[in-house]
Amino acid sequence: MNEGISLPVSGNNKSWTAPTGRRTDEWSEALVLIGKSQDRAAFTRFFRHFAPLIKAFALSGSNLSANHADELVQEVMLKVWQKAGGFNPEKAAASTWVYTIARNCRTDMFRRLQKFDTPLAAEDFNFELEEEEPFAVLHTRRGSDRIRELMGELPPDQAQILAKVYMEGKSHSEAANELDLPLGTVKSRVRLAIQKLQVHMEKA
Amino acid sequence: MVNHHPTADFLTDYATGAMPPAQAACISGHVNYCEQCRRSIEQLQDIGGALLERLPPAAVSESVLDNVLARLDEPAPLSFDTSKRGLTDTAIPGLLQRLINGDFSELVWRKITGSLSVSYLKTGDEHHEFALYRIAAGGQIPEHDHEGSEMTLVLQGGFSDESGHYGPGDFVYRKPSETHAPTAIQSEECICLAVMDAPLRFTRWQHRWLNPFLQLRAG
Ligand SMILES: [Zn+2]
Numbered sequence: 373m374n375e376g377i378s379l380p381v382s383g384n385n386k387s388w389t390a391p392t393g394r395r396t397d398e399w400s401e402a403l404v405l406i407g408k409s410q411d412r413a414a415f416t417r418f419f420r421h422f423a424p425l426i427k428a429f430a431l432s433g434s435n436l437s438a439n440h441a442d443e444l445v446q447e448v449m450l451k452v453w454q455k456a457g458g459f460n461p462e463k464a465a466a467s468t469w470v471y472t473i474a475r476n477c478r479t480d481m482f483r484r485l486q487k488f489d490t491p492l493a494a495e496d497f498n499f500e501l502e503e504e505e506p507f508a509v510l511h512t513r514r515g516s517d518r519i520r521e522l523m524g525e526l527p528p529d530q531a532q533i534l535a536k537v538y539m540e541g542k543s544h545s546e547a548a549n550e551l552d553l554p555l556g557t558v559k560s561r562v563r564l565a566i567q568k569l570q571v572h573m574e575k576a
Numbered sequence: 577m578v579n580h581h582p583t584a585d586f587l588t589d590y591a592t593g594a595m596p597p598a599q600a601a602c603i604s605g606h607v608n609y610c611e612q613c614r615r616s617i618e619q620l621q622d623i624g625g626a627l628l629e630r631l632p633p634a635a636v637s638e639s640v641l642d643n644v645l646a647r648l649d650e651p652a653p654l655s656f657d658t659s660k661r662g663l664t665d666t667a668i669p670g671l672l673q674r675l676i677n678g679d680f681s682e683l684v685w686r687k688i689t690g691s692l693s694v695s696y697l698k699t700g701d702e703h704h705e706f707a708l709y710r711i712a713a714g715g716q717i718p719e720h721d722h723e724g725s726e727m728t729l730v731l732q733g734g735f736s737d738e739s740g741h742y743g744p745g746d747f748v749y750r751k752p753s754e755t756h757a758p759t760a761i762q763s764e765e766c767i768c769l770a771v772m773d774a775p776l777r778f779t780r781w782q783h784r785w786l787n788p789f790l791q792l793r794a795g
Contacts, residue, residue: 492675
């Protein structure tokens, strides 16, 4: 018996990844179903998984009451239903897509609560990536998988800072105040974390 | 070809939603021209998605689900179509088009010097002025500094200063008290978007008399 060599068997082998950027995980597929055929069962499954995460996001570090957090969950989930047709599993992971909607709704809710008068909604700042070459799609896909893998390996101080700026929506200087750290330390921790997650940045 | 990009700090604040609207509109304008920064922002948003997946879930009552299910047939609100934005060197970024409500020529331009005029736009951001500056071909903005910071995005034409040449889509950030005297390229008038948190201050005696007229117009 030669145990040292095993050839990948296409079709049945779970670790074999098809050379496309299309995501075939449960939540991407649910979103596609919701978008294509207004599938309420798929939406309900999606809700049961994501609503508690959106609520946790709403409550993390913010001054939102439990009522406002529930209101945010409703707004985000309604947008999920309305916008699912525009979800493209080649371009984004389901959780990233949900994150951007939740972030925008939270920004708008804060502005509403503070009676901040602006002609712009947070989603006006969104942009779409162009239709892309399969290679570029695959590249993007690998980048986003890698970020999820490397996330668990971040040192605690860097993970803490990322949670502050992403989940709590704090600016670098707000994070510095709350953690009682110099602004420069906060900035360099965020930068280090982003480097470790291998996010590519152009030189400014 | 875009050569000057926002720093990682700016792109992160943009991706996490922590950036004030006037500055975010400027970054979004750059991203309109710059595919590399679009990709960086996509990846930065992936960090948000990955963190969201890892949050400890908070219980949501069934009544919230029922409320949402009952509202699914409501018509979706009209939203600004983000998908039409092209990646070109000449088009005005979509978000700006909306704030301008048309073309550069339809704006009210106020003259500051013979070769420099300004048009103020409203973003609702009470800490930042959001304005378009128009410099005549070959014209110079008198040497100035800032009590605050300045983000600049070139929309048309180009300019040069001590630190380089800037063309459409290029992003420049000046910290408080950095002095510069940009000169527009000879061949074409230059239009820039500038986002400031304090008024600019001319530093040479010939132009200092203008300073009292340059109040910050935030909002
Ligand atoms: Zn760029």
